[in-house]
Amino acid sequence: MPKRIEELTVTDLESNRWCVYHNDEEGYDSFEFVIPDTHPGFSEHIIEIELANFIFSDGTVLKGLFNGxxxxxxxxxxxxxxxxxxxxxxxxxxxxxxxxxxxxxxLALPVTAIAVHSGTSRTYNGLKYIDDTRAICELVI
Incomplete structure:
Protein backbone atom coordinates (compact mmCIF):
# COMPACT_ATOMS: atom_id res chain seq x y z
CA MET A 1 0.00 0.00 0.00
CA PRO A 2 1.41 3.46 -0.89
CA LYS A 3 2.24 5.72 2.03
CA ARG A 4 2.57 9.49 2.21
CA ILE A 5 6.24 10.49 2.32
CA GLU A 6 5.70 12.61 5.44
CA GLU A 7 4.25 9.57 7.25
CA LEU A 8 7.42 7.46 6.84
CA THR A 9 9.08 6.54 10.11
CA VAL A 10 12.55 5.27 10.93
CA THR A 11 10.94 1.90 11.73
CA ASP A 12 9.49 1.83 8.20
CA LEU A 13 12.93 2.59 6.76
CA GLU A 14 14.58 -0.09 8.91
CA SER A 15 11.96 -2.69 7.89
CA ASN A 16 11.87 -2.13 4.12
CA ARG A 17 13.42 -0.28 1.23
CA TRP A 18 11.12 2.45 -0.18
CA CYS A 19 10.84 4.22 -3.52
CA VAL A 20 8.71 7.06 -4.80
CA TYR A 21 5.48 5.96 -6.44
CA HIS A 22 3.51 7.43 -9.32
CA ASN A 23 0.24 6.04 -10.63
CA ASP A 24 -2.14 8.46 -12.34
CA GLU A 25 -4.96 5.93 -12.48
CA GLU A 26 -4.90 5.45 -8.71
CA GLY A 27 -4.13 9.11 -7.95
CA TYR A 28 -0.64 8.66 -6.49
CA ASP A 29 1.88 11.44 -7.15
CA SER A 30 5.58 10.60 -6.80
CA PHE A 31 6.15 13.86 -4.91
CA GLU A 32 3.75 12.67 -2.22
CA PHE A 33 3.82 8.87 -2.05
CA VAL A 34 6.27 6.02 -1.54
CA ILE A 35 5.94 2.25 -1.63
CA PRO A 36 7.92 -0.50 0.16
CA ASP A 37 9.92 -3.21 -1.57
CA THR A 38 7.01 -5.59 -0.87
CA HIS A 39 4.81 -3.65 -3.34
CA PRO A 40 4.76 -5.02 -6.93
CA GLY A 41 5.57 -1.55 -8.29
CA PHE A 42 8.78 -1.15 -6.26
CA SER A 43 11.87 -0.38 -8.34
CA GLU A 44 15.40 0.26 -7.14
CA HIS A 45 15.98 2.07 -10.45
CA ILE A 46 13.92 5.12 -9.51
CA ILE A 47 14.30 7.50 -6.58
CA GLU A 48 14.67 5.60 -3.36
CA ILE A 49 13.97 7.05 0.07
CA GLU A 50 16.67 5.48 2.24
CA LEU A 51 17.48 4.92 5.86
CA ALA A 52 20.45 7.07 6.85
CA ASN A 53 22.81 7.11 9.81
CA PHE A 54 23.92 10.44 11.25
CA ILE A 55 27.27 10.33 13.02
CA PHE A 56 27.82 13.47 15.10
CA SER A 57 31.33 14.62 15.97
CA ASP A 58 30.69 13.79 19.64
CA GLY A 59 30.13 10.14 18.66
CA THR A 60 26.33 10.15 18.93
CA VAL A 61 24.58 8.22 16.15
CA LEU A 62 20.98 8.99 15.17
CA LYS A 63 18.88 7.65 12.31
CA GLY A 64 16.97 9.46 9.63
CA LEU A 65 16.46 9.47 5.88
CA PHE A 66 18.04 10.38 2.57
CA ASN A 67 15.59 11.39 -0.15
CA GLY A 68 17.62 10.05 -3.08
CA LEU A 107 24.82 17.01 19.69
CA ALA A 108 27.99 18.44 18.18
CA LEU A 109 28.50 19.37 14.54
CA PRO A 110 29.87 18.51 12.10
CA VAL A 111 27.71 15.49 11.41
CA THR A 112 28.23 12.97 8.65
CA ALA A 113 25.05 11.53 7.16
CA ILE A 114 25.36 8.22 5.28
CA ALA A 115 22.57 6.57 3.28
CA VAL A 116 22.45 2.85 4.10
CA HIS A 117 21.79 1.38 0.63
CA SER A 118 23.50 3.78 -1.79
CA GLY A 119 26.32 4.87 0.49
CA THR A 120 25.69 8.52 -0.43
CA SER A 121 27.12 10.77 2.25
CA ARG A 122 27.22 14.44 3.17
CA THR A 123 28.90 16.31 6.00
CA TYR A 124 27.08 19.22 7.60
CA ASN A 125 28.35 22.06 9.77
CA GLY A 126 24.91 23.66 9.63
CA LEU A 127 21.94 23.99 7.29
CA LYS A 128 22.43 24.05 3.52
CA TYR A 129 20.46 25.73 0.75
CA ILE A 130 20.88 27.07 -2.81
CA ASP A 131 21.17 30.85 -3.15
CA ASP A 132 20.06 33.10 -6.02
CA THR A 133 23.30 32.41 -7.95
CA ARG A 134 22.61 28.64 -7.71
CA ALA A 135 25.55 28.18 -5.33
CA ILE A 136 25.21 25.80 -2.38
CA CYS A 137 25.52 27.78 0.85
CA GLU A 138 25.79 26.56 4.42
CA LEU A 139 24.61 28.47 7.47
CA VAL A 140 27.10 27.20 10.04
CA ILE A 141 25.73 26.55 13.53
Missing part, protein backbone atom coordinates in the same frame (compact mmCIF):
# COMPACT_ATOMS: atom_id res chain seq x y z
CA UNK A 69 18.68 13.51 -4.23
CA UNK A 70 20.25 15.99 -1.80
CA UNK A 71 18.15 15.99 1.32
CA UNK A 72 19.12 14.33 4.56
CA UNK A 73 16.78 14.58 7.56
CA UNK A 74 17.52 13.27 11.06
CA UNK A 75 14.73 11.84 13.25
CA UNK A 76 14.67 12.45 16.99
CA UNK A 77 11.85 12.24 19.57
CA UNK A 78 9.13 12.08 16.94
CA UNK A 79 10.42 15.01 14.88
CA UNK A 80 12.25 15.29 11.57
CA UNK A 81 15.05 17.87 11.35
CA UNK A 82 16.21 18.84 7.85
CA UNK A 83 19.78 19.70 6.90
CA UNK A 84 18.91 20.63 3.29
CA UNK A 85 16.47 23.38 2.34
CA UNK A 86 16.82 23.51 -1.46
CA UNK A 87 16.12 26.98 -2.85
CA UNK A 88 14.65 28.23 0.45
CA UNK A 89 17.10 29.92 2.81
CA UNK A 90 16.34 28.75 6.37
CA UNK A 91 14.78 31.53 8.43
CA UNK A 92 16.23 32.85 11.67
CA UNK A 93 13.53 30.95 13.62
CA UNK A 94 14.41 27.66 11.86
CA UNK A 95 18.08 28.27 12.66
CA UNK A 96 17.23 29.00 16.31
CA UNK A 97 15.05 25.87 16.57
CA UNK A 98 17.79 23.72 15.04
CA UNK A 99 20.43 25.16 17.35
CA UNK A 100 18.13 24.51 20.34
CA UNK A 101 17.64 20.91 19.15
CA UNK A 102 21.42 20.41 19.00
CA UNK A 103 22.06 22.10 22.37
CA UNK A 104 19.24 20.32 24.22
CA UNK A 105 20.45 16.93 22.99
CA UNK A 106 24.17 17.71 23.37
Missing amino acids: SESFSVFHNGNWHDFWFGVSKPSESIMAEFKAFLTKNR
Whole structure:
Protein backbone atom coordinates (compact mmCIF):
# COMPACT_ATOMS: atom_id res chain seq x y z
CA MET A 1 0.00 0.00 0.00
CA PRO A 2 1.41 3.46 -0.89
CA LYS A 3 2.24 5.72 2.03
CA ARG A 4 2.57 9.49 2.21
CA ILE A 5 6.24 10.49 2.32
CA GLU A 6 5.70 12.61 5.44
CA GLU A 7 4.25 9.57 7.25
CA LEU A 8 7.42 7.46 6.84
CA THR A 9 9.08 6.54 10.11
CA VAL A 10 12.55 5.27 10.93
CA THR A 11 10.94 1.90 11.73
CA ASP A 12 9.49 1.83 8.20
CA LEU A 13 12.93 2.59 6.76
CA GLU A 14 14.58 -0.09 8.91
CA SER A 15 11.96 -2.69 7.89
CA ASN A 16 11.87 -2.13 4.12
CA ARG A 17 13.42 -0.28 1.23
CA TRP A 18 11.12 2.45 -0.18
CA CYS A 19 10.84 4.22 -3.52
CA VAL A 20 8.71 7.06 -4.80
CA TYR A 21 5.48 5.96 -6.44
CA HIS A 22 3.51 7.43 -9.32
CA ASN A 23 0.24 6.04 -10.63
CA ASP A 24 -2.14 8.46 -12.34
CA GLU A 25 -4.96 5.93 -12.48
CA GLU A 26 -4.90 5.45 -8.71
CA GLY A 27 -4.13 9.11 -7.95
CA TYR A 28 -0.64 8.66 -6.49
CA ASP A 29 1.88 11.44 -7.15
CA SER A 30 5.58 10.60 -6.80
CA PHE A 31 6.15 13.86 -4.91
CA GLU A 32 3.75 12.67 -2.22
CA PHE A 33 3.82 8.87 -2.05
CA VAL A 34 6.27 6.02 -1.54
CA ILE A 35 5.94 2.25 -1.63
CA PRO A 36 7.92 -0.50 0.16
CA ASP A 37 9.92 -3.21 -1.57
CA THR A 38 7.01 -5.59 -0.87
CA HIS A 39 4.81 -3.65 -3.34
CA PRO A 40 4.76 -5.02 -6.93
CA GLY A 41 5.57 -1.55 -8.29
CA PHE A 42 8.78 -1.15 -6.26
CA SER A 43 11.87 -0.38 -8.34
CA GLU A 44 15.40 0.26 -7.14
CA HIS A 45 15.98 2.07 -10.45
CA ILE A 46 13.92 5.12 -9.51
CA ILE A 47 14.30 7.50 -6.58
CA GLU A 48 14.67 5.60 -3.36
CA ILE A 49 13.97 7.05 0.07
CA GLU A 50 16.67 5.48 2.24
CA LEU A 51 17.48 4.92 5.86
CA ALA A 52 20.45 7.07 6.85
CA ASN A 53 22.81 7.11 9.81
CA PHE A 54 23.92 10.44 11.25
CA ILE A 55 27.27 10.33 13.02
CA PHE A 56 27.82 13.47 15.10
CA SER A 57 31.33 14.62 15.97
CA ASP A 58 30.69 13.79 19.64
CA GLY A 59 30.13 10.14 18.66
CA THR A 60 26.33 10.15 18.93
CA VAL A 61 24.58 8.22 16.15
CA LEU A 62 20.98 8.99 15.17
CA LYS A 63 18.88 7.65 12.31
CA GLY A 64 16.97 9.46 9.63
CA LEU A 65 16.46 9.47 5.88
CA PHE A 66 18.04 10.38 2.57
CA ASN A 67 15.59 11.39 -0.15
CA GLY A 68 17.62 10.05 -3.08
CA SER A 69 18.68 13.51 -4.23
CA GLU A 70 20.25 15.99 -1.80
CA SER A 71 18.15 15.99 1.32
CA PHE A 72 19.12 14.33 4.56
CA SER A 73 16.78 14.58 7.56
CA VAL A 74 17.52 13.27 11.06
CA PHE A 75 14.73 11.84 13.25
CA HIS A 76 14.67 12.45 16.99
CA ASN A 77 11.85 12.24 19.57
CA GLY A 78 9.13 12.08 16.94
CA ASN A 79 10.42 15.01 14.88
CA TRP A 80 12.25 15.29 11.57
CA HIS A 81 15.05 17.87 11.35
CA ASP A 82 16.21 18.84 7.85
CA PHE A 83 19.78 19.70 6.90
CA TRP A 84 18.91 20.63 3.29
CA PHE A 85 16.47 23.38 2.34
CA GLY A 86 16.82 23.51 -1.46
CA VAL A 87 16.12 26.98 -2.85
CA SER A 88 14.65 28.23 0.45
CA LYS A 89 17.10 29.92 2.81
CA PRO A 90 16.34 28.75 6.37
CA SER A 91 14.78 31.53 8.43
CA GLU A 92 16.23 32.85 11.67
CA SER A 93 13.53 30.95 13.62
CA ILE A 94 14.41 27.66 11.86
CA MET A 95 18.08 28.27 12.66
CA ALA A 96 17.23 29.00 16.31
CA GLU A 97 15.05 25.87 16.57
CA PHE A 98 17.79 23.72 15.04
CA LYS A 99 20.43 25.16 17.35
CA ALA A 100 18.13 24.51 20.34
CA PHE A 101 17.64 20.91 19.15
CA LEU A 102 21.42 20.41 19.00
CA THR A 103 22.06 22.10 22.37
CA LYS A 104 19.24 20.32 24.22
CA ASN A 105 20.45 16.93 22.99
CA ARG A 106 24.17 17.71 23.37
CA LEU A 107 24.82 17.01 19.69
CA ALA A 108 27.99 18.44 18.18
CA LEU A 109 28.50 19.37 14.54
CA PRO A 110 29.87 18.51 12.10
CA VAL A 111 27.71 15.49 11.41
CA THR A 112 28.23 12.97 8.65
CA ALA A 113 25.05 11.53 7.16
CA ILE A 114 25.36 8.22 5.28
CA ALA A 115 22.57 6.57 3.28
CA VAL A 116 22.45 2.85 4.10
CA HIS A 117 21.79 1.38 0.63
CA SER A 118 23.50 3.78 -1.79
CA GLY A 119 26.32 4.87 0.49
CA THR A 120 25.69 8.52 -0.43
CA SER A 121 27.12 10.77 2.25
CA ARG A 122 27.22 14.44 3.17
CA THR A 123 28.90 16.31 6.00
CA TYR A 124 27.08 19.22 7.60
CA ASN A 125 28.35 22.06 9.77
CA GLY A 126 24.91 23.66 9.63
CA LEU A 127 21.94 23.99 7.29
CA LYS A 128 22.43 24.05 3.52
CA TYR A 129 20.46 25.73 0.75
CA ILE A 130 20.88 27.07 -2.81
CA ASP A 131 21.17 30.85 -3.15
CA ASP A 132 20.06 33.10 -6.02
CA THR A 133 23.30 32.41 -7.95
CA ARG A 134 22.61 28.64 -7.71
CA ALA A 135 25.55 28.18 -5.33
CA ILE A 136 25.21 25.80 -2.38
CA CYS A 137 25.52 27.78 0.85
CA GLU A 138 25.79 26.56 4.42
CA LEU A 139 24.61 28.47 7.47
CA VAL A 140 27.10 27.20 10.04
CA ILE A 141 25.73 26.55 13.53
